[in-house]
Structure formats: C-alpha cells, structure tokens
Amino acid sequence: MTAGFLVLSAFLASAVEFVEALTIVLASGVARGWRSSLTGVAAATVVLAAIVAALGPALTVIPIDALRLVVGSLLLVFGLQWLRKAILRASGFKALHDEDAIFATELAEAQTAERVERAGIDWYGFTLSFKGVLLEGLEVAFIVLTFGSTQGSIPLAALGAAAALVLVAGIGIAVRAPLARVPENTMKFAVGIMLTTFGIFWATEGAGGHWPGSDAALPVVLAFVIASSAALVGLLRRRRSILVTA
Amino acid sequence: MSKIAAFGRFWWNFVVGDDWVAAALVAVAIGATAAIAAGGVATWWVLPLAVVAVLYVSLRRAIAA
Numbered sequence: 001m002t003a004g005f006l007v008l009s010a011f012l013a014s015a016v017e018f019v020e021a022l023t024i025v026l027a028s029g030v031a032r033g034w035r036s037s038l039t040g041v042a043a044a045t046v047v048l049a050a051i052v053a054a055l056g057p058a059l060t061v062i063p064i065d066a067l068r069l070v071v072g073s074l075l076l077v078f079g080l081q082w083l084r085k086a087i088l089r090a091s092g093f094k095a096l097h098d099e100d101a102i103f104a105t106e107l108a109e110a111q112t113a114e115r116v117e118r119a120g121i122d123w124y125g126f127t128l129s130f131k132g133v134l135l136e137g138l139e140v141a142f143i144v145l146t147f148g149s150t151q152g153s154i155p156l157a158a159l160g161a162a163a164a165l166v167l168v169a170g171i172g173i174a175v176r177a178p179l180a181r182v183p184e185n186t187m188k189f190a191v192g193i194m195l196t197t198f199g200i201f202w203a204t205e206g207a208g209g210h211w212p213g214s215d216a217a218l219p220v221v222l223a224f225v226i227a228s229s230a231a232l233v234g235l236l237r238r239r240r241s242i243l244v245t246a
Numbered sequence: 247m248s249k250i251a252a253f254g255r256f257w258w259n260f261v262v263g264d265d266w267v268a269a270a271l272v273a274v275a276i277g278a279t280a281a282i283a284a285g286g287v288a289t290w291w292v293l294p295l296a297v298v299a300v301l302y303v304s305l306r307r308a309i310a311a
Contacts, residue, residue, distance in 0.1 A: 080268055087305060088305065093308070196297060209290050
C-alpha cells in the first residue's frame, strides 16, 4: 500500500515539475535554437545527478526516527505550500496555472533578449533551459530523496519520477508544444495532499508518536486531508461568491 | 546582493515559501507533538488537527494579502 503511494506521489509530483520544465525548454529551443537549449538541459541533468548521488547515500545513514522527523517536517511545510496554492486556485482566489500563457511569455522574452554566443552556444538559451530544468528538477530530487529515504526505497521513488520523465518527454517530443491539456492544477492538488499526508504521518512518528494500526493509518490520514481540503475549498468558494456579489 | 545571501534566500523560498507563519506554526505543532509524546500520551491526533488550523490561517492570510 505505502509502496503504491510512494510511486504514485513521486510520479505525480515529478510529472507536474517536468511539464513546467518542458514549457521553458520549448520556449528556449524555439526562440534561441535547440542546440543551446538542449545543452542547458544536459548540463542541468548532470548537476541534478551529482546532487542526488551525493545526498542519497548520506540520507541512508541517518537514524530512521531523526530522518522521519526532519523529512516529515520539511514535507509538511512543502506540502502546505502546494495545498494552499491549490485551494486558492480551486476556489477562484488565484489564477489557474496556464502553460500556454507561460509559454507565450517565456517565448516573447527569449525572442527579444540580446544574443551572446560562447563556444558556439547562445548563452541566453543555455541559461534559460539550465535554470528551468535545475529549479524544477531540484523539487523532483527533493521529493524522490525524502520520500525514498524515509520509506527505505529511493529506487522505488526514482522509478515513479523516471516514469513521469519518460511520459512527459515522450509526449513533449511528439507534440512539440506546451502540455496545456494536462490537468496540472488537479495534479498539483493531488501532490499537495500526498506531501501533506506523508508529512503528517512521518513527522508524528519522528516526534515519538505512534499511529493506531501503524501503516494502515496512512489511508485514513489521506482521507482526512482530502476531506479537510475539500471543506476549505467549499468554504472559500462561498466566501468568494459573497465577495463578488457584494 | 551577495552570492551567500542569494543562496540563502533561494533555499528559504524553496523550503519555507511565501508564508513563513505557516512554517513557524508547523514547527510549533511538531514541538507540541514531541512534548506530549514524551509524557506518554497518544499524540497521533495533534498534527492532523494542527495542519487544518495552519492551512486555515495561511489561506486567510493569503486572501487578506
């Protein structure tokens, strides 16, 4: 059960980040040339691989209770950020994430930027792709490492992330356009719920608490977070409709 | 801005995000969980309730801003 949650959480979180990275890489490639854009992707991938290779083994030597406390706390803070934005979007208080609009903005900025070439590489295109992939990839690395190390299976979390990468990159190469039809906002909501659920579960255990039924409590915590989030969306929607009509 | 300050700001934004109050309240809730657990009392209910309260406070702050 937790293995399924682990793979699904890593897959969803990674897919969301890869969709955002793809939008930036596409804008860079179309506006500044594919050579510079793909070189930026490759450089960022090398940096991310180095980060994972350095931190992965280091995390496995930390005692499990301390690891769960630290990771649970971080996931809780991280998950609440995602959940807050998702609830604000679902209730209409924040604009929905629009990959087409983001692509248009990135493209316009990339087309007007000055061209500076170093070693045959357009520096703006390289930097745009490098930063986009590194920043989005860092979130994926964070989720894979924290989820994987706490559950004792970094490879399983990496499997979820790799599946998301293959899927998003495959569709991206096929359509060569931002993946605007991906239900990104719904996926972000799901990721926020998963991160918060795991955060509650592990932070409680790391702080010395015990769950009734042990791992069997995880789906109950998940249901509680979903129900609470849905209730908050409903509350905010009513508040927004009152504000709009007033 | 110095590179060290920029590095620190990046990690602050990455982990804490745009609502430091929510992060601080989570830290307080986890501390309370540890304190109650040390007293030998069941603590599994503390964080779920705290998270809903923190989320509510954070949403109110976001809307007010």
